[in-house]
Amino acid sequence: MSTERYTVSFTPEGKSARVRSGTSLLAAARTAGVHIPVRCEGKMGCLMCKVTLEPGSGGVLPPAEAERRKLGAALDHGVRLACQAKVCGEISVETPEDPLKRAVRLQLEKQREEDDFWR
Ligand code: FES
Structure with missing residues (x-):
């Protein structure tokens, strides 16, 4: 494994980690303190660890055949395991985004829009 280190940034958390080349994004997330829910711990069984990369971004190695089969067309939209x-x-x-946080965020945005309407 290479000893080169790279910064992996996570949004919307605004956290990052500096990790060795070859580290999985899941391990990088854990290093950064970002929670990505999983059930299979990396056995490609749960597909809960989907993340999105900027299309064409080159900071990760290309997917292996097994990941290609699991993700299909989603790969074209920057989705990776x-x-x-x-x-x-x-x-x-x-x-x-965590479903509960999403619900709270949407409720706050709706409330803000209503408040702006009455000003
Ligand atoms: S952790 Fe289950 S598929 Fe990635």
């Missing part, structure tokens, strides 16, 4: 994608450069990763 965090447990399989290996870091090989600086990269920004978008993690799925």
Whole structure:
């Protein structure tokens, strides 16, 4: 394994970790303190660790055949399995928003819009 280290940034958390080349995005997330829910711990069974990369971003190695089969067309939209994608450069990763946080955020945005309407 290479000893080169790269910064992996996570949004919307705004956290990052500096990890060795070849580290999985899931391990990088854990290093950064970003929670990505999983059930299979990297065995490609749960598919819960999907993250999104900027299309064409080069900070991870190309997917192996097994990951290609699991993700299909989603790969074209920058989706990768965090447990399989290996870091090989600086990269920004978008993690799925927690459903509860999403519900709270949407409620706050709706409330803000209503408040703005009455001003
Ligand atoms: S951790 Fe289950 S598929 Fe990645």
